[in-house]
Amino acid sequence: MPDIIQSGHINSPSDGVTQGLYEESSAQQGNVGAIRRLGDGRTYRYCYFAAAVNPGVLCTPDISAGGVVDEDNALTAAAIGATTVTATDQTLLENATADQYAGAYMHLSDGPGEGFTYRIKGNTKATDAYAVDFRLYDPLVVAVTTATDFAITPFLYNNVMIATVNADCLLCGVSVRAMQATYYGWVQTSGIATILAEMAITPVGIPLTLSDSTAGAVQVQDAFTEPVVGLATYLADGDEGDHVG
Numbered sequence: 001m002p003d004i005i006q007s008g009h010i011n012s013p014s015d016g017v018t019q020g021l022y023e024e025s026s027a028q029q030g031n032v033g034a035i036r037r038l039g040d041g042r043t044y045r046y047c048y049f050a051a052a053v054n055p056g057v058l059c060t061p062d063i064s065a066g067g068v069v070d071e072d073n074a075l076t077a078a079a080i081g082a083t084t085v086t087a088t089d090q091t092l093l094e095n096a097t098a099d100q101y102a103g104a105y106m107h108l109s110d111g112p113g114e115g116f117t118y119r120i121k122g123n124t125k126a127t128d129a130y131a132v133d134f135r136l137y138d139p140l141v142v143a144v145t146t147a148t149d150f151a152i153t154p155f156l157y158n159n160v161m162i163a164t165v166n167a168d169c170l171l172c173g174v175s176v177r178a179m180q181a182t183y184y185g186w187v188q189t190s191g192i193a194t195i196l197a198e199m200a201i202t203p204v205g206i207p208l209t210l211s212d213s214t215a216g217a218v219q220v221q222d223a224f225t226e227p228v229v230g231l232a233t234y235l236a237d238g239d240e241g242d243h244v245g
């Protein structure tokens with residue numbers, strides 16, 4: 001597993017990565033999630049790619065690899081100050097591997113301790129009884145019981161793949177180059193970027209969203225329920241494979 005982060009603090013390292021923005025590497029060159037900011041306002045995050053991606057496409061972490069849907073009555077009681085919480089569930093955790101959820105976020109969604117979010121430092125492999133121990137960066141502020149519900153949001157920059165509207169998707173940025181699976185590289189998270197366009201984009205300044213039909217592409221927002229990715233900065237003519245800024 002990649003070295004997700006060396007600190008539980010809310011701010012990731014400012015950089016500390018030796019790898020260039022337009023380079024890929026089979027070897028990890030710094031903390032996954034590290035931030036690189038440029039003077040013109042563009043921001044990048046260092047990622048581990050679980051699948052190959054093309055340049056200039058919207059990306060997402062693999063939700064199935066690092067996330068857990070809201071689950072009831074699966075936790076073992078843990079006292080205030082505990083830094084390990086155990087969950088048992090055959091359907092969700094049967095195939096959990098060691099540190100699969102490192103860097104992710106555990107939400108206590110209902111019951112005792114509800115409303116708190118804890119960063120996961122690492123986890124054990126699932127036992128034969130489907131139990132997984134989650135090690136937390138910070139101790140529990142409120143005790144949890146078997147009546148506490150939980151969910152897990154994956155770390156955005158681990159197990160990255162191309163985004164598609166037909167699957168669970170949590171956008172984490174735009175690929176800056178073609179990436180091979182199991183390699184390390186960067187996604188852009190803010191500022192002017194180049195992104196695959198599904199169709200002609202006009203006018204400049206129109207809101208763009210994840211495409212309904214083309215993986216990793218943007219389209220003109222056609223429903224207010226679609227989250228805006230950004231605004232068009234130049235006109236795309238709609239040629240196959242065209243990109244927009």
